[in-house]
Structure formats: C-alpha cells, structure tokens
Amino acid sequence: xxxxxxxxxxxxxxxxxxxxxxxxxxxxxxxxxxxxxxxxxxxxxxxxxxxxxxxxxxxxxxxxxxxxxxxxxxxxxxxxxxxxxxxxxxxxxxxxxxxxxxxxxxxxxxxxxxxxxxxxxxxxxxxxxxxxxxxxxxxxxxxxxxxxxxxxxxxxxxxxxxxxxxxxxxxxxxxxxxxxxxxxxxxxxxxxxxxxxxxxxxxxxxxxxxxxxxxxxxxxxxxxxxxxxxxxxxxxxxxxxxxxxxxxxxxxxxxxxxxxxxxxxxxxxxxxxxxxxxxxxxxxxx
Amino acid sequence: xxxxxxxxxxxxxxxxxxxxxxxxxxxxxxxxxxxxxxxxxxxxxxxxxxxxxxxxxxxxxxxxxxxxxxxxxxxxxxxxxxxxxxxxxxxxxxxxxxxxxxxxxxxxxxxxxxxxxxxxxxxxxxxxxxxxxxxxxxxxxxxxxxxxxxxxxxxxxxxxxxxxxxxxxxxxxxxxxxxxxxxxxxxxxxxxxxxxxxxxxxxxxxxxxxxxxxxxxxxxxxxxxxxxxxxxxxxxxxxxxxxxxxxxxxxxxxxxxxxxxxxxxxxxxxxxxxxxxxxxxxxxxxxxxxxxxxxxxxxxxxxxxxxxxxxxxxxxxxxxxxxxxxxxx
Amino acid sequence: xxxxxxxxxxxxxxxxxxxxxxxxxxxxxxxxxxxxxxxxxxxxxxxxxxxxxxxxxxxxxxxxxxxxxxxxxxxxxxxxxxxxxxxxxxxxxxxxxxxxxxxxxxxxxxxxxxxxxxxxxxxxxxxxxxxxxxxxxxxxxxxxxxxxxxxxxxxxxxxxxxxxxxxxxxxxxxxxxxxxxxxxxxxxxxxxxxxxxxxxxxxxxxxxxxxxxxxxxxxxxxxxxxxxxxxxxxxxxxxxxxxxxxxxxxxx
Numbered sequence: 001x002x003x004x005x006x007x008x009x010x011x012x013x014x015x016x017x018x019x020x021x022x023x024x025x026x027x028x029x030x031x032x033x034x035x036x037x038x039x040x041x042x043x044x045x046x047x048x049x050x051x052x053x054x055x056x057x058x059x060x061x062x063x064x065x066x067x068x069x070x071x072x073x074x075x076x077x078x079x080x081x082x083x084x085x086x087x088x089x090x091x092x093x094x095x096x097x098x099x100x101x102x103x104x105x106x107x108x109x110x111x112x113x114x115x116x117x118x119x120x121x122x123x124x125x126x127x128x129x130x131x132x133x134x135x136x137x138x139x140x141x142x143x144x145x146x147x148x149x150x151x152x153x154x155x156x157x158x159x160x161x162x163x164x165x166x167x168x169x170x171x172x173x174x175x176x177x178x179x180x181x182x183x184x185x186x187x188x189x190x191x192x193x194x195x196x197x198x199x200x201x202x203x204x205x206x207x208x209x210x211x212x213x214x215x216x217x218x219x220x221x222x223x224x225x226x227x228x229x230x231x232x233x234x235x236x237x238x239x240x241x242x243x244x245x246x247x248x249x250x251x252x253x254x255x256x257x258x259x260x261x262x263x264x265x266x267x268x269x270x271x272x273x274x275x276x277x278x279x280x281x282x283x284x285x286x
Numbered sequence: 287x288x289x290x291x292x293x294x295x296x297x298x299x300x301x302x303x304x305x306x307x308x309x310x311x312x313x314x315x316x317x318x319x320x321x322x323x324x325x326x327x328x329x330x331x332x333x334x335x336x337x338x339x340x341x342x343x344x345x346x347x348x349x350x351x352x353x354x355x356x357x358x359x360x361x362x363x364x365x366x367x368x369x370x371x372x373x374x375x376x377x378x379x380x381x382x383x384x385x386x387x388x389x390x391x392x393x394x395x396x397x398x399x400x401x402x403x404x405x406x407x408x409x410x411x412x413x414x415x416x417x418x419x420x421x422x423x424x425x426x427x428x429x430x431x432x433x434x435x436x437x438x439x440x441x442x443x444x445x446x447x448x449x450x451x452x453x454x455x456x457x458x459x460x461x462x463x464x465x466x467x468x469x470x471x472x473x474x475x476x477x478x479x480x481x482x483x484x485x486x487x488x489x490x491x492x493x494x495x496x497x498x499x500x501x502x503x504x505x506x507x508x509x510x511x512x513x514x515x516x517x518x519x520x521x522x523x524x525x526x527x528x529x530x531x532x533x534x535x536x537x538x539x540x541x542x543x544x545x546x547x548x549x550x551x552x553x554x555x556x557x558x559x560x561x562x563x564x565x566x567x568x569x570x571x572x573x574x575x576x577x578x579x580x581x582x583x584x585x586x587x588x589x590x591x592x593x594x595x596x597x598x599x600x601x602x603x604x605x606x607x608x609x610x611x612x613x614x615x
Numbered sequence: 616x617x618x619x620x621x622x623x624x625x626x627x628x629x630x631x632x633x634x635x636x637x638x639x640x641x642x643x644x645x646x647x648x649x650x651x652x653x654x655x656x657x658x659x660x661x662x663x664x665x666x667x668x669x670x671x672x673x674x675x676x677x678x679x680x681x682x683x684x685x686x687x688x689x690x691x692x693x694x695x696x697x698x699x700x701x702x703x704x705x706x707x708x709x710x711x712x713x714x715x716x717x718x719x720x721x722x723x724x725x726x727x728x729x730x731x732x733x734x735x736x737x738x739x740x741x742x743x744x745x746x747x748x749x750x751x752x753x754x755x756x757x758x759x760x761x762x763x764x765x766x767x768x769x770x771x772x773x774x775x776x777x778x779x780x781x782x783x784x785x786x787x788x789x790x791x792x793x794x795x796x797x798x799x800x801x802x803x804x805x806x807x808x809x810x811x812x813x814x815x816x817x818x819x820x821x822x823x824x825x826x827x828x829x830x831x832x833x834x835x836x837x838x839x840x841x842x843x844x845x846x847x848x849x850x851x852x853x854x855x856x857x858x859x860x861x862x863x864x865x866x867x
Contacts, residue, residue: 035407086594092406093353097549098593100542104586111579216579220538224418231411264426268419272412276400279408295713295741298758299734480721480737481730483710487718490707497667497705498719498780499693500727508728 005136007257008250013142015249016149017211020204021222022229023156023241024197030173030236032190034084035092037099039201040226041106041219042072046202047209048110051119061123065206072202073195080194085187103219110216119214121206141210148207152200156238169193173236228271233282240283244274303478312557316463320456327455333567334462335523338469340547340559342516347545348553349477350509351489352401353410355541356417357517359397362536364390364518366424369437369531377443379451379461383522390518391511398510402503405492414538421536437531451527458527465523469516470560476512477556485509489554546585549592552599561600617681620645620814621697621784626665626675628838635661636672637838643784643814650829651818652849654858658838659818660702663786667699668692679784694723696783700773702792702818708762712753712772715761716744719779744779751775751805767798774805785809787817791824803827826850834858 025039046068053059053067079102087095127144130137160166171179172186180186208214212222225248233244248267255266274282319330343357368386376382397416404412424431432438442451449457476482484505487495495502525531534540543566551562573581596603619642626639635658643649651659664670666677668689677685679697687695707715720740721727734741748754751771756764761772770790777785790806791799806828809815819825825832825846832849834841836858842849849855 029407033406035410083590083594090593090597092410093347094593094597096353096355096410097545097589100545101586101589101593104542104582104589106586108579108583108586112583116579224414224538227411227414231408235407261426264422265419268415268422271415272400275404275408275412279404295717295745296735296738298713299738299741303733303735475733476730478733479730480718480727480734480740483714483718483721483734484727486710487707487715490709491705494701494705494707494776495722496688496690497693497699497701498776499690499722501690504728508730512730 003136006138007254009136009138010142011250011253012246013139013145013249014211014253015246016146017204017208018225018229018249019242019245020149020152020207021201022226022233022245023238024194024200025226026230026233026241027169027173027236027238028190028194028197029230030234031169031176031186031193032088033235034088035095035099036084037096037223037227038079038102038106038219039099039198040205040223041103042076042198043201043205043208043222043226044106044110044214044218045075046072046205047214047218048114048119048205049202050121050206050209051114051214054122061121061127064121065203068206069199069203072205073199076198077191077195080191084194103223106219107216110219114216116216119209121209123210145207145211152203153238153242160238165189165192225267228267232271232274234278234280237283243282247274309557312560313467316467319459324454327459328453329567329571331455331459331462331523331527333563334459334466335520335527336544336547336567337560337563338462338466338523339517339520339544340551340563341466341470341473341556342513342520343544343548344553344556344559345473345476345485345509345513345516347548348555348558349482349485349489350506351485351492352506354413355410355538355545356413356415356420357513357544358536358538358540359417359420360390360394360514360517361521361524361540361544362420362424362531362533363393364521365525365531365535366431366437366521367518368522368525369440370430372440372442372526372529373437377441379442379445379526382442382526383465383519386522386525387515387519390521391515393518394514395507395511397514398507401510402506417536417538417541421533421538424533424536431531431533434533436533437525440525440529440531442526442529451529455527462523462527465519469519470556473516474556481505481508546589548599550588550599552601552603552605555599555601555605558599558601565600618644619678620647620680621666621816622678622681623662623666624676624678626662626677627673628661628665628670629673635838636665639665639675639835639838639840641833641840641843643816645814646811648815648817648828648830650825650832651816651835652820652825652832653835653841656837657835659835660788661838662835663699663788663818666786667697693780696781697786698777698780698782698784699786700777700788700790702788704766704769704773706761706769706772706776709760711758711760712748712764712768712775713741713744713757715772716747716775716779717741719776720744723780747775747778750808752801765798767794767801770794770802771805774802782813784814784816787815787819789818789820791819791821 021043025036028034028036049068049071050064053064054061083098087098123141127141130139131143160169168184168189171182171184172189176186229241229244229248232248233240248270251270252267255262259266319327339361343354346352346354364386367389368382371382371385401409401412425433444450445457445461451457484500487500488502488505492502521535524535547562547566548559550566551558551560570581592599621643622641624640626636628636639662653659661670665672668687676683679692679695684692684695717740718727720743721737724740726737745754745757748757751774753768753771753775756768761769764772774790791802794802803824829846831843832846833843834849834855841854841858842852
C-alpha cells in the first residue's frame with residue numbers, strides 16, 4: 001500500500017523524533033561522560049505535560065510545547081543540583097544505578113498520577129489528516145514533526161557554531177581539562193547544556209505522544225532506542241546524532257514494514273554492526 | 287631470618303583463602319528455613335535462585351569491574367532451555383540443568399567475543415542491546431517460547447528419582463540450595479585463584495594490565511562464559527522448580543533487579559549477592575500486597591540512597607564498622 | 616641475538632594536522648642506558664606509546680631484537696620483553712603490592728588464566744614477587760593496599776611491576792617524576808642496580824638522573840630527534856642549550 005517514499009517519509013519523521021530525544025544526551029555525555037539513563041524520564045515528563053495541558057486544561061497542542069520544554073529543563077536543573085553533581089567523578093556503574101533509580105521513581109510516579117493507560121493528545125485540525133503531493137500522501141503531523149526538528153537542528157547548529165556559549169560547549173566536549181585551563185566555567189556550561197538537552201527531550205516527549213504513544217513505562221521503553229542513537233552517532237556530536245537517528249529511524253520503519261517478522265530486530269542488528277565497525281560511533285571523538 | 291620472611295607470603299595467602307567462622311555460620315543458617323519457616327520454602331527457593339543469579343553477576347561487575355545491563359539474557363536463556371527440554375519430554379532435572387547451563391555458557395561465550403572489545407558507554411550499550419534483542423526474539427518466537435503467555439507443558443520428573451517437586455517446596459529448596467552451594471564453592475575457588483587476581487587487576491586498572499602482558503579480552507571472555515553458565519543454572523532452577531517460564535526472565539526488569547540485589551548486598555564481596563538476595567526478596571515478599579508500582583518507587587529511592595550514601599552496600603557498610611570483617615577481595 | 620635490543624625506523628604519527636612524531640629513527644644497543652630528553656610536548660611519551668603499541672604509527676617500523684614487532688599488540692610486546700613504566704602512577708589501588716607484582720609474574724608465566732587451583736598453589740610466583748619487593752625496599756608495606764602507599768613507594772611499585780615481567784628492554788617514563796629529593800636516593804639505587812643485560816631507555820627531566828646514569832642522550836624536540844650523543848657532547852651542544860634556554864637545566 002505505502003510506497004518506498006511513504007516508508008522513507010515515515011522513517012524520516014521517526015528519525016527526527018529520535019534525534020530530538022537523543023541530541024541532549026549525546027552532547028552531555030560527550031562533555032561530562034556522565035551516564036544519564038534517566039534522560040527519557042525528562043522526555044516522559046514533557047509528554048505528560050502536553051497530555052495534561054491539552055486534556056485537562058484544553059490548551060491548544062502547539063501551546064503545550066514550550067511548557068513541556070520548560071518543565072523538563074527545570075526538573076533537570078533541580079536533579080542536577082541535588083543528585084547528579086555528587087557523582088561526576090563516580091564510577092560508571094554508580095552513575096547507571098543512580099539514574100536507573102530515578103527512572104524507577106519516575107515510572108512509579110507516572111503510574112500513580114496518570115495510571116498505566118496509554119495517553120494521547122488532542123491535535124488541532126490543521127495537524128491532522130494528510131497532504132497529497134504527486135500521488136503520495138504525507139501525514140500532516142509527521143510533516144510538522146520533520147519541519148519542527150529541522151528548525152531545532154538549525155537553531156542548535158547556529159548556536160553551536162556562531163555563539164560564544166556554543167564555542168564554550170564545543171571546547172568543553174573536545175577537551176574538558178583544557179577548557180577549564182582556558183578559564184571556561186565548565187560546570188556552568190554543563191549545567192546549562194544539561195538543562196537545554198533535557199528540555200529538548202521534554203519537547204521530544206511531547207511531540208512523540210502522537211507517533212509512539214505515551215504510558216508510564218515510556219522512560220524505560222524508549223531508553224534503548226535513545227541510547228542506540230547516541231552510541232551509534234558518537235558522543236558529543238550533533239551531526240552524529242542526526243545521522244544515526246535518521247539511519248536508525250528509517251531502518252526501523254523499513255524493517256517493520258518490509259520484514260514484519262524481524263522488524264523489531266533490525267534496529268539492534270544495525271546498531272551492533274555499526275558499533276563494531278566504529279566503536280566510538282559514526283562521528284565520535286577519536 | 288630469611289626463611290621466616292620468605293614464608294610470609296604463603297601465610298598471607300593461606301589466611302586469605304581460609305574459611306571464616308562467620309561463613310560457616312552463614313551456610314548453616316541457610317538450613318534454617320527447613321526448621322523455622324517450613325511454610326516459606328518456596329520463597330526460600332526463590333532467594334537461593336536469586337542469590338545464585340546475583341553471584342554470577344558479581345563475578346562480572348564486582349570482580350572484573352564491568353557494567354552489564356543485560357545479564358538476564360543468560361538467566362532467561364537457561365530458563366527457556368530447561369523449560370523446552372522438559373516440555374519436549376525429558377523431565378530429568380539434573381541432566382536438564384546441566385544442558386541448560388551449558389547452553390547459557392555457549393551464549394555467554396558468543397556474546398563475550400563482542401562484549402570484550404568494548405568499554406564505557408559502548409559496553410553498557412552492547413550489554414543492554416543484547417538483553418533487549420534476546421527478549422524481543424523470545425517475544426516474537428512465540429511458537430517456541432509461548433510468547434506472552436509463557437512456556438506451557440513442562441513436567442519435571444522426580445529429583446534423583448525420589449523427590450517430587452511440589453507446592454511444599456522441600457525438594458525445590460533442597461535442590462536450589464545444593465546447587466547454590468556448589469556454585470558458590472566454585473566461585474570462591476575462582477576468586478582465590480590467579481584468574482581471580484587477574485580479574486581484579488582488570489577492575490582496578492584495565493590500562494595497566496596489557497602493560498604487564500595481560501590479555502584482557504581473553505580474561506573477559508572466560509569470566510563472561512563462566513558467569514553465563516552460573517546465571518543459566520539459576521534460570522534453569524527457576525524453570526524446573528516452578529515448572530513454568532515467562533518472558534519476564536529475559537526482561538530488562540530482571541537485569542535491573544539483579545543489579546539492585548547485588549549493589550544492595552555489596553559487589554566484590556562474594557557474599558554480597560546472597561545477602562542482597564535475602565534482604566530484597568524478604569522485603570518484597572512482605573510488601574507483596576502493595577501495588578507493584580509502589581515497590582519500584584521504593585526500589586528507585588533505595589538505589590538513589592545506596593549510591594549516594596552507602597556505595598559499597600550492606601557488606602561494605604559492615605566492613606567499615608568491623609574492619610576485622612575483612613577487606614573487599 | 617642481535618646487538619640492537621631496540622630500534623625504530625622512520626616512525627611517523629599525526630593527529631590531523633598535528634604531527635607528534637616525525638621520522639623518528641633510533642637504535643638502542645643491548646645493555647646500554649640511554650636517556651631521552653626534551654621540552655614538554657616534544658613527544659617523548661608519545662614515542663613510548665608508539666614503541667609499546669598503545670598508539671599505532673602512521674608509518675615506520677619497530678624492531679625488538681631485530682624482529683619486526685610493529686603489527687603486534689601491546690600485551691604481546693610485553694611478553695617478548697619490551698616493558699614500560701608510566702609517568703603518572705598507573706597502579707591497582709585496591710590490590711596490595713604483593714598481589715600486584717605477583718599478578719605481573721603470573722601473567723608472565725601464563726598462569727593468570729588458571730581458575731581451578733587457588734593462590735597458595737602458586738607460591739613460587741608470590742615468592743618471586745616478594746623477592747622483587749624486598750630488593751626495592753617495599754617488603755615492609757607489601758600487604759597494604761596500593762592506594763595507602765606513599766607517593767615515592769608507588770613510583771617504586773611502578774618499577775617493580777615492570778621488573779616482574781622480566782624485561783629485556785625497559786622504558787622508564789620519568790621514573791623520578793614528583794619524587795622529592797629526600798626520597799629519590801632509593802629510586803636511583805634501583806636504577807643503578809638494574810641488570811647489565813637489560814637495555815634501558817628513560818625519559819627524564821631531572822638532569823641529575825640523566826647525567827648520572829645515561830651513557831648516551833637522545834634529544835627530542837617537536838616530535839623529531841634533534842641530536843644524539845654522549846652527555847658531554849649534549850651538554851656542550853649549542854642547539855640543545857637553545858632549546859633549554861631559560862629553563863635552566865639543573866646540574867649536580
């Protein structure tokens with residue numbers, strides 16, 4: 001029924017979503033080497049904010065995106081102050097355990113406040129339905145998602161390449177010790193980047209509800225995909241996350257469509273092969 | 287003078303591997319459930335199985351210092367193998383156990399060939415990925431595994447031809463405890479061997495090891511295989527004593543749980559997994575009336591608290607209070 | 616056995632546009648003590664990393680006892696007798712000195728993979744480790760975890776680990792780094808007592824050590840070898856003086 005273009009389009013949309021959800025983690029991991037497995041908890045928060053605002057308060061969907069971003073960013077600042085910064089020099093295992101603990105708590109909290117049912121957002125009419133180009137039908141929401149993600153990417157790239165803060169981020173990712181030596185307040189740069197990355201995850205979470213759904217276990221279930229994108233793309237690289245997310249998003253869609261028996265695996269196999277070819281990711285450091 | 291100090295290393299080594307009285311006490315105490323709480327023998331079995339599983343993870347996490355987020359893969363693989371052997375007509379427990387453990391070992395070896403090449407985030411990813419991959423595979427292959435309904439049709443024969451696995455749990459607990467003890471003896475030997483020393487070397491400084499001529503990947507492959515055999519044994523025990531296997535045995539939940547158990551007890555202290563299993567399972571049993579969501583809420587809080595305040599687990603905390611309790615081996 | 620214990624031919628290594636080693640060719644005759652000196656950033660530790668295999672060269676060869684070891688992994692080179700120490704202590708914090716050195720002995724003897732028999736059965740390895748520690752005056756604290764040892768003792772343990780591997784060629788990366796004058800006597804006596812069969816190359820900034828122990832000195836600047844010669848030749852070489860201008864090389 002759907003053509004190659006259709007699958008590519010859907011895959012691209014999914015990939016863009018993966019990108020939004022992963023880019024924050026990639027950059028913060030590359031900068032501080034802090035393994036934050038709770039990254040998708042922030043995404044989940046964004047999703048629930050969007051759901052709550054549209055269903056309980058009747059807000060238009062687009063208006064919920066900023067609050068989703070902000071809620072996630074604020075929560076990340078709080079957690080960073082209270083918990084994360086104690087463990088910057090701790091072992092990877094300890095970081096994993098702390099953040100898994102946070103995931104557990106967030107999943108339980110989500111179940112407590114929202115129950116375990118699938119959630120959904122109410123989309124405005126202009127985002128529903130599809131548009132027809134050259135006999136192909138493209139979903140409006142997916143189109144919106146792609147455009148939104150590309151905009152965010154452009155903003156990120158401009159910020160990174162042309163602003164002073166962006167230069168500091170790049171320096172800190174490249175060589176933390178050196179950056180400190182140059183007088184860059186790496187801890188502050190990290191805190192801001194972490195907030196931004198988590199905020200983006202929140203935004204991604206809000207946007208994801210329509211595509212992949214949302215339930216209390218989202219923080220767990222999506223974690224694997226995000227980690228795959230980060231590992232394959234290479235730590236600290238926006239370009240890497242973009243490339244990896246696109247490749248993985250399209251392969252996953254294609255796999256599920258053309259090989260439904262094995263569709264779920266393809267993404268893991270692709271990951272394994274790519275990681276074995278390039279252990280530090282496609283665009284990783286060194 | 288020279289000959290006295292020359293035997294110092296020997297005396298030190300013998301002291302290190304000697305059985306402490308408290309260890310003997312511990313193992314005698316494991317027989318208590320038969321006498322004191324005979325109605326809880328099924329739970330006691332579960333504790334023994336979880337303890338064995340945690341012990342196998344300790345070899346990798348506590349001794350070799352590697353992070354593994356997918357250890358349930360070997361547990362579940364052993365579980366399903368034992369389950370399928372029984373379902374297909376061969377219900378003899380000991381041989382089934384042996385075969386399942388060997389199969390898990392093969393899986394362990396195959397995955398270790400890939401795993402041994404990675405460190406840091408890539409390692410975390412690969413272990414997580416393998417675990418999820420296997421869980422997805424089991425879910426898809428429902429013609430083999432029974433999918434979400436679990437494996438049906440297992441019938442176990444009598445243990446040693448004499449003891450039936452029943453709801454009272456005598457045979458089950460005896461079986462699980464005996465296997466745990468044997469595996470423990472093996473682990474204890476391994477820890478106190480040159481290989482155990484090499485593992486600790488990898489944990490303490492993986493960079494220094496090749497500089498003294500060590501082949502890290504070979505060591506890692508070996509311990510992964512052994513740990514997989516042990517985890518698979520635990521999984522097989524679960525399958526055989528409960529006569530059922532579910533997808534949960536392969537889940538990330540299970541991998542995370544066993545990590546919690548190990549950290550709770552204290553990694554790298556041989557008994558950490560066992561102590562953690564006892565505390566965790568008993569607590570969970572007590573809280574079993576409560577909504578499972580709340581359980582995970584408190585486990586999350588516990589993890590955060592342990593990592594922040596008690597990084598070496600219960601045994602680590604005890605060791606600080608009683609230096610004579612021995613340093614981490 | 617050839618007369619050249621270690622040789623490199625035309626080693627090149629760059630990271631992007633940064634050339635850290637350019638056409639490095641050197642020869643170490645058996646049993647000699649050579650010093651490698653040069654300003655910070657000259658590429659001395661990089662050269663050690665290239666020789667030991669921790670870094671892969673872009674071009675060039677490394678020959679150990681006239682055998683080309685360039686394709687070999689680091690652990691394999693150690694087994695053939697090419698051993699190094701680290702400038703920054705790279706030890707096993709939780710192991711005690713005896714265990715650490717015994718581990719090195721076990722790796723050398725290829726029994727580190729044995730898991731069936733317990734350590735007391737490997738008494739010989741531990742006795743050997745103990746002997747090495749005695750010769751380095753570390754025996755008294757050999758049961759304490761490495762992290763509890765004084766810095767100077769840790770530097771000695773670095774060397775002990777290397778010696779346990781029975782090196783034919785020993786590369787010492789700033790053995791005296793950070794060791795105060797008061798504690799360095801022990802270190803010097805250890806270096807002086809190294810077996811005459813062993814070939815030693817050491818990186819040092821401390822000119823006391825260099826002039827006392829080195830038969831020949833190699834000077835490296837900016838990834839290249841500037842000059843090589845006897846201590847007297849190097850001390851009076853105007854190019855070397857220029858490189859060290861303002862740094863004030865310390866003389867005894």
